[in-house]
Amino acid sequence: MVPAPVKIIIAGGFGAGKTTMVGSVSEIPPLTTEELLTEASTDVDDLSGVERKSTTTVALDFGRITISTRHVLYLFGMPGQARFWFMWDDLARGAIGTIVLVDARRVEASFAAIDFFERRQIPFVVAVNCFDNAPRYDANEIREALAVPDRMPIVMCDARDRDSSKMALIRLVRHAMTVLPVPV
Template identity: 60%
Template sequence: MGSATSELPSQRPPLADAVDTGLKIVVVGGFGVGKTTLVRSVSEIRPLNTEELMTQAGQGVDVTAGVERKNTTTVAFDFGRITLNERMVLYLFGAPGQERFWFLWERLFSGTLGAVVLVDTRRMEESWYAIDRLEHHNTPFVVAVNRFDGDENRFSLEEIRQALALNRDVPMVDCDARVRSSGKEVLITLVDHLYALALSQERTP
């Protein structure tokens, strides 16, 4: 990806006294799609990252086609926090993308109210497992297409929806995981989706 910078805060802000709702959100997707970047760009605290340098032990195991220049990998999870308004804060957990770490996902999904599936159009097949597991757990999610440099016109959201066989009720948005405002819009889309689902359930007799 290019050198665009995120709008990171200069210091760690305290939680407001009025905050009474904390939502656990998981960011999932394939290897190298930008999960760590998204958590890092939107977090208002210094994010916890478990990135390690990739070694020869991963050769032949990790699929790096399309992300050959990537030299680090998340080996546990990323954690960040963002306050959406005076009463609501999101706790963000970024899941590792490689298949050999998928066993960690089941624990990360525990207590999760919603998820973001981050998609790289160069490797859309890497998103299928994430979508499958979220559907298996009945976890609401939105799909965010991380538009890498030069990818803006490669596939439309409708083409991506068809490729991933997504239901019409799954929201989809474009984003740039490097940019705080863009990542925040993704999270707002998810919260709006969760709110709409909650209202729908209340109306169902």
């Protein structure tokens, strides 16, 4: 029996930790399209709050998690910068849901991803990536800052930690199961 594929998107702003999250939970070495930031991107990519960042995703990240003999999760990390938004529709097609990863140092960088998934009615959860030395906010403060409804799950996570990332994925799958129509 070939396992049924389940597509999940990891989205968020530039530098939120999407590549890190895919890599922390993937059972295979993740496919990444990381490239060095160059001087050409200096006027394009806002490094405020992520000044030490030296690479960026230029297409997508890909990882896989076998859930059972019946299901396998395929994880797709989306590039966060506006210059790559033209790819988002294609990457999101067929996804059961999305983790919108939020960097508490740059909450506003996640607005575009939240708007994108809300408009397309693709289920998502907000996962606040708890970076070292980042401000700490509770779920209600994040909810208010992002203007997301009470029914929207908000979880705190560390994208570097496999178990933490796995818990965010579990929360997403549970949320998607409650809002997606049951196939007939």
